Amino acid sequence: MSPRTKEQNEEIRLRRLAQIRKAAADVFLNKGPLLEIRDVAVQAGLGYGTVYHYYSNKGDLLNDLLWDALERAGGWPETPLEAPRVSVSGEALAGGHFGLAAAADTMNMAAADFQSESRETTAAAELGPVAAAGVRLLQLWAEDHALYLLHKLAGEGFAALPEGRSAPLSAAYRREVLAPLAVLLETERAVDGVAASGENAANSPHQLQRAEMLLAALVGCASLSLRRGKLHEEARDIVQFLKL
Structure with a gap:
């Protein structure tokens, strides 16, 4: 197996950071300032050492989480509220300013989502x-x-x-x-x-x-x-x- 490229490593790093921040937001909603790095690791399904590698304390994690959220705010x-765009195959395509539309599993699900939106x-x-x-x-x-x-x-x-x-x-x-x-x-x-x-x-x-x-x-x-x-x-x- 060939070693990962610099670009692949960066993609993995960014994906891991997003995963950790999402988990931290979910934990903070329930625990507030009592949040600990270990709680985030459990929520993210990652090892404690993995999360600690990126964030050694919750202050840095919360600060980055909030600035990252502000970029999307x-x-x-x-x-405007938008109905998701649906492809010929029936998959819902990500759209809108925030790109938060989830892909549908089947054409029926996509159609139902389209009607609801x-x-x-x-x-x-x-x-x-x-x-x-x-x-x-x-x-x-x-x-x-x-x-x-x-x-x-x-x-x-x-x-x-x-x-x-x-x-x-x-x-x-x-x-x-x-x-x-x-x-x-x-x-x-x-x-x-x-x-x-x-x-x-x-x-x-x-x-x-x-x-x-x-x-x-x-x-x-x-x-x-x-x-x-x-x-x-x-x-x-x-x-x-x-x-x-």
């Missing part, structure tokens, strides 16, 4: 832009627990991280997540005939505060549904309950 207010898309079209964005965000949290964890810890000022790490992450979160949402909130106000304040919505303290409150409400309401594995299907009910 931008743009969701403008991302089509109904969700139609339902979302009946909502306002903020409500539709809220539904999409909740569905993303259901698919990617690290994204939920990012928003949850952001509401706590990333207190689980040392101050030297929390400050730059908070600034990036404000820029990549809160500012776009503030713009969307201001846009909806304008559509509703409410006069704009004259400030740049992305930097308006009032709109940024509204964005923070909206996300905090979604985080709180999503917690139970997420733990029960029902968040994707209950996303619209949560948004309607919050009257977004």
Whole structure:
């Protein structure tokens, strides 16, 4: 057997890191700061030494997990709910900004998923832009627990991280997540005939505060549904309950 190439080793490394971070997000949802590297190894189905090779402490792991999630968090207010594209063979193709559509095993399963997502898309079209964005965000949290964890810890000022790490992450979160949402909130106000304040919505303290409150409400309401594995299907009910 020929030795692996440098490219193959890098691919394995990136795949292992993604596996560890996903497991860490799942464990953190249940254990919070009590998370240990050993817990992550068990969740990931890896040896303790393997995980420890990549992360010798949970602080580094959590920091990388959150920054990695932030890279996927931008743009969701403008991302529409989409039905998965289905190939001739019946496989669902990955699509959308986050590429989270899972491949279907059979044509019947793909068709069923297509119909289900089509109904969700139609339902979302009946909502306002903020409500539709809220539904999409909740569905993303259901698919990617690290994204939920990012928003949850952001509401706590990333207190689980040392101050030297929390400050730059908070600034990036404000820029990549809160500012776009503030713009969307201001846009909806304008559509509703409410006069704009004259400030740049992305930097308006009032709109940024509204964005923070909206996300905090979604985080709180999503917690139970997420733990029960029902968040994707209950996303619209949560948004309607919050009257977004």
